[in-house]
Amino acid sequence: MTAAWPAPFAARPVDATVTVPGSKSLTNRYLVLAALADGPSRLRAPLHSRDSALMAGALRALGATVTEVEGDGEYGPDLEIVPVPTRGTAEDSAAPGLGKASVDCGLAGTVMRFVPPVAALVRGEIAFDGDPHARVRPMGPVIEALGALGVKLSGPDGTEPMSLPFTVHGTGEVAGGHIVVDASGSSQFVSALLLAGARFAEGLHLEHVGPPVPSLDHIAMTVEVLRGVGVEVDDSVPNQWRVMPGPIRAFDVRIEQDLSNAGPFLAAALATRGTVRIPNWPSPTAQVGDAWREILPKLGASVTLDGGTLTVRGGNRITGADLAGTSELAPTVAALCALADTPSHLTGIAHLRGHETDRLAALVNEITRLGGDAEETTDGLVIRPAKLHGAVVRSYADHRMATAGAVWGLAVQGVQVEDIATTSKTMPDFPQMWSRMLAQHTDPAAGTDAEARA
Numbered sequence: 001m002t003a004a005w006p007a008p009f010a011a012r013p014v015d016a017t018v019t020v021p022g023s024k025s026l027t028n029r030y031l032v033l034a035a036l037a038d039g040p041s042r043l044r045a046p047l048h049s050r051d052s053a054l055m056a057g058a059l060r061a062l063g064a065t066v067t068e069v070e071g072d073g074e075y076g077p078d079l080e081i082v083p084v085p086t087r088g089t090a091e092d093s094a095a096p097g098l099g100k101a102s103v104d105c106g107l108a109g110t111v112m113r114f115v116p117p118v119a120a121l122v123r124g125e126i127a128f129d130g131d132p133h134a135r136v137r138p139m140g141p142v143i144e145a146l147g148a149l150g151v152k153l154s155g156p157d158g159t160e161p162m163s164l165p166f167t168v169h170g171t172g173e174v175a176g177g178h179i180v181v182d183a184s185g186s187s188q189f190v191s192a193l194l195l196a197g198a199r200f201a202e203g204l205h206l207e208h209v210g211p212p213v214p215s216l217d218h219i220a221m222t223v224e225v226l227r228g229v230g231v232e233v234d235d236s237v238p239n240q241w242r243v244m245p246g247p248i249r250a251f252d253v254r255i256e257q258d259l260s261n262a263g264p265f266l267a268a269a270l271a272t273r274g275t276v277r278i279p280n281w282p283s284p285t286a287q288v289g290d291a292w293r294e295i296l297p298k299l300g301a302s303v304t305l306d307g308g309t310l311t312v313r314g315g316n317r318i319t320g321a322d323l324a325g326t327s328e329l330a331p332t333v334a335a336l337c338a339l340a341d342t343p344s345h346l347t348g349i350a351h352l353r354g355h356e357t358d359r360l361a362a363l364v365n366e367i368t369r370l371g372g373d374a375e376e377t378t379d380g381l382v383i384r385p386a387k388l389h390g391a392v393v394r395s396y397a398d399h400r401m402a403t404a405g406a407v408w409g410l411a412v413q414g415v416q417v418e419d420i421a422t423t424s425k426t427m428p429d430f431p432q433m434w435s436r437m438l439a440q441h442t443d444p445a446a447g448t449d450a451e452a453r454a
């Protein structure tokens, strides 16, 4: 096992300009759509990370071609995609079907949920599995929905699957139509079916029945992306989505930087009472991370978006806040709340128990390990002010727990993070990017107030 990463302590307020790699959610949505499109597509400045590599690998296993080509992105090449051979295409009539293929989902929710409906649209037996923890991530509603749409799935030894591992027996055709899904466990159940829905013979009418769907912004992103490639989607009735049958238009898109991953860098401004600027902040954007503009002022920062650059200035203190539905931003938010001098209540995030790890338990454990005061509620966390001390923060194979550890390390001496390499899920160069941010102390006059913060 590799040594824990000594999280750098910031002796002075950070004063830095940073950019981050492409959005995971946009990259993996566009990869899926490119695999189902009516011709070759191009992604400019996409994310290159474990989750995007797993998605590319999955689509290759289904017969798509994904090729790296030179581009102008700061974080790696562009991608060109030739779609999977689905029934009725020239590729399909020339090919006998895939036979057996296998897909490694790693720990990527987007791969384990978004790819099985695509597998149903090719001819072959596609076996899905992933990391040990992926096997306990909720998957049932996608499996049941595909079953209701007439797709055959089998578990090990022919059992009825409810989670990974399972095999999709793709016939190249899905009839489509009306299905009822309980998507209270993850918005990805809905996005998965919508992304492929236009390629079902009758399209798709998906109705959610159950407790509220979390991360609705991610479904709105799916709808926006689908409309952008010529798919007609009706989301005018709450909890219902209709995707009309039809082609997915081949496309050439530039992927926005990942605003959720911008979070830990922006948090550095609050944790050190410094300033962090992110140029090329997309606006408007469908990314959930745009919510930093509302969240960070509630925690005591000043935030401006001027000339396309987002500037976050930390205040003299971090204030606690009551925040609902922060979705994948929650671990970074919780990291800041543990450094705040008033209590915080985070609500509407019960489903984080089914993320890369049980994030509510993990956050309580690690905040407590640092000397903090945090407690789980039925649907979130209460975090109360306490003086933190150094400790080894465990990351639970969760990239956002690891980056939370980095945020704590800026403000608390002696923090180390176990398995920092887990950040490669969405940000392979995270430690280097963090060091580069800290090396940009351009304003020595900003002085040091480390004593006051430590």
Ligand SMILES: O=C(O)C1=C[C@@H](OP(=O)(O)O)[C@@H](O)[C@H](O)C1
Pocket (backbone or CB within 6 Å): 024, 025, 026, 109, 110, 185, 186, 187, 188, 191, 214, 215, 218, 327, 328, 351
């Ligand atoms: O569709 C997506 O790209 C995502 C949806 C969300 O999933 P949940 O609805 O399970 O929170 C989010 O947390 C995840 O990181 C990415």
Ligand SMILES: C=C(OP(=O)(O)O)C(=O)O
Pocket (backbone or CB within 6 Å): 107, 108, 109, 110, 328, 355, 356, 400
């Ligand atoms: C929940 C997350 O990932 P996934 O796409 O694997 O669900 C996340 O990145 O915070």
